[in-house]
Amino acid sequence: MIEMAITCLALNLYHEARGEPEIGQWAVAQVTMNRAEHDPAKVCDTVFKPRQFSWTNPLVEAPTPEIRRARAENYMPREAQAWELAKKIARRTLQGRGRNVVGGATHYHADYVAPRWASTFSQVAQIGSHVFYR
Template identity: 45%
Template sequence: MTLQNALLCLALNIYHESRGEPLEGQIAVAMVTMNRASWETPNVCKVVYQEKQFSWTHQVQSPAPKEPNAWANARRVARTVIEKQHVDVTRGATHFHARTVRPQWRNSLKKTTAIGRHVFYAQK
């Protein structure tokens, strides 16, 4: 697994999960991905494509980005997060969901923050 592959997987996750969010929300989605990957770039794609962890990986027919500006931004965010240029705005979160849903798993975790349209959780 190369750094380029990790950047691509992370950018795709940012794009599909949070492209309509403010910058802080996009960084937060990237942080969750990296926290799950234990900040090891060889783990990023495994985390992103782990079955039913991120909705877009089993709902989107083609992962190819269709919005050039949002895609460029997602790639920029991915690079700055992998390069550790941001503090973890999620405070160690490994999970998140949209505010519009209430998944059962949230009860087994502790809420760390809410940013934009997402709520973030870490292990208790």
């Protein structure tokens, strides 16, 4: 189960934050774990819950399992160095050795968008191009 959680968390880091500084990837890992209530058994469900992370929407909203599998091929990591870093951060996070950089943040968005929900949370940090809230 822990290996699956590492993979799900690493995929989320890769797709949500691979272009960010490493500290930004730690922050996204922390938000994901906060949403999963720090339970490794809930990580995959959290990552693939509809409307949680932009990169998963095409997968979770696919009308059939066949289409979901076909779309998933487009999301396989292709940048080896970024994928290895995402897996390292995911593994350390799930071992409880993660960096606490955004406290209890449960949400974030890119700084070039202004989601309606942002005004209902308190901003706690901006790291790279992501703004973090709790």
